[in-house]
Amino acid sequence: MALLKLPPAVRNILPTGPSVARLNLKSVLSVSGSQAPDFLHGILSSAVPTSNRPFFSAALNAQGRVLYDLLVFSDHSTNGRPAYLLEYDSHSYSSDAPSLHELLQRYVLRAKVKIRDVSQEYDSWASWGSEKDVEWDTERDWLFAESGAIEPVWPPTTSEDWPWGSQKHIIRDRRAVGMGHRLLFRKGDPPPQTSDHDIVPQDTYNLHRILHGVPEGHIDIVPSVAFPMDSNLDVMGAVDFRKGCYIGQELTVRTYHKGVVRKRTVPVLIQSSSRHKSTETEDIQEKFGTNIDIKPANIIEGSGPRPRGTGKLLSNSHGIGLALLRTEHVDGVASGDLKLDFTSESGATWSVTPWWPEWWPKRLL
Numbered sequence: 001m002a003l004l005k006l007p008p009a010v011r012n013i014l015p016t017g018p019s020v021a022r023l024n025l026k027s028v029l030s031v032s033g034s035q036a037p038d039f040l041h042g043i044l045s046s047a048v049p050t051s052n053r054p055f056f057s058a059a060l061n062a063q064g065r066v067l068y069d070l071l072v073f074s075d076h077s078t079n080g081r082p083a084y085l086l087e088y089d090s091h092s093y094s095s096d097a098p099s100l101h102e103l104l105q106r107y108v109l110r111a112k113v114k115i116r117d118v119s120q121e122y123d124s125w126a127s128w129g130s131e132k133d134v135e136w137d138t139e140r141d142w143l144f145a146e147s148g149a150i151e152p153v154w155p156p157t158t159s160e161d162w163p164w165g166s167q168k169h170i171i172r173d174r175r176a177v178g179m180g181h182r183l184l185f186r187k188g189d190p191p192p193q194t195s196d197h198d199i200v201p202q203d204t205y206n207l208h209r210i211l212h213g214v215p216e217g218h219i220d221i222v223p224s225v226a227f228p229m230d231s232n233l234d235v236m237g238a239v240d241f242r243k244g245c246y247i248g249q250e251l252t253v254r255t256y257h258k259g260v261v262r263k264r265t266v267p268v269l270i271q272s273s274s275r276h277k278s279t280e281t282e283d284i285q286e287k288f289g290t291n292i293d294i295k296p297a298n299i300i301e302g303s304g305p306r307p308r309g310t311g312k313l314l315s316n317s318h319g320i321g322l323a324l325l326r327t328e329h330v331d332g333v334a335s336g337d338l339k340l341d342f343t344s345e346s347g348a349t350w351s352v353t354p355w356w357p358e359w360w361p362k363r364l365l
Helices: 008-013 036-041 100-105 131-135 202-211 249-258 277-284 327-335
Strands: 019-023 026-032 055-060 066-074 083-089 114-117 122-128 141-144 150-153 170-172 181-186 263-272 291-296 311-317 320-326 338-343 349-354
Touching: 008 202, 019 202, 026 036, 026 100, 026 122, 036 083, 066 100, 066 170, 083 181, 100 114, 122 202, 202 311, 202 320, 263 311, 263 327, 291 311, 291 320, 320 327, 320 349, 327 338, 327 349
Parallel strands: none
Antiparallel strands: 019 122, 026 083, 026 114, 055 066, 066 083, 122 181, 141 150, 170 181, 263 320, 263 349, 291 338, 311 320, 338 349
């Protein structure tokens, strides 16, 4: 979406140069030991690199639904043994989803693995907008399955040009083009980017990832509810459909080969018809999980059949957000055949306009 079409409140706070933000409400687990790679490989949805390199992944339940989306950093090995730092949303676990520490611990059995909560030792940061990023953050090739699943195809790599980077405690954020880096630094030690980047609040980072169509954490990827492809985890590189057994593999692979991916998480523009927009905007910032109604665009309401299904509003701020929508509904709005809206608790009607991010894979017919 062109910058000029965004709400003024968004345009006014979006940084125009390199930016860095400290991210709150993130937890970090340390997983180390001689069998740490094999241990994680049997649990996570992506393949664990043979060498100690960072990557993006997810932990699923047995039914193939997402429990956690994870950034896995390479750590300093102890006595030459592999070590990883797993960063995840602190608020992901609920009565339906165990804590990540508990989840991993139940599968240790006799594996030579040590798991520690090191959240009090590290701060999570995000940086983006540097001109140096264009050296590696390029458009990628894609593999399209008949089901609608999509995988990034990385060129043959060495340890130095691994897609997610090769530095310890630093990840090239390849979930979407333009996302920048994710960083882990010791508590109280700011990263070097703070010296030549604008330091911005986390809300600005949230707007940055929403505009790039990147869902993250328990609001966008509801634990024990969301499916990997609905949450774009396949497109963002968190799912390996060819690796051996892992928790939740059966349903995920079956969907890839024999199912149909009907929903995706996309950015949306949220506009109110109310004259009191400042009050309504404050209200909508907390309304994640709201149902989005799908209606014909050019038919009087009630005069014809309603389109099938509804959407879900996810994280949102300043008039933009993410929404879980059927792909046919996103395309229907683009063609002018459908319109999307919802009604807030105050009775105001909000229109919802989705769009595909510029980087989104396009299948050439």
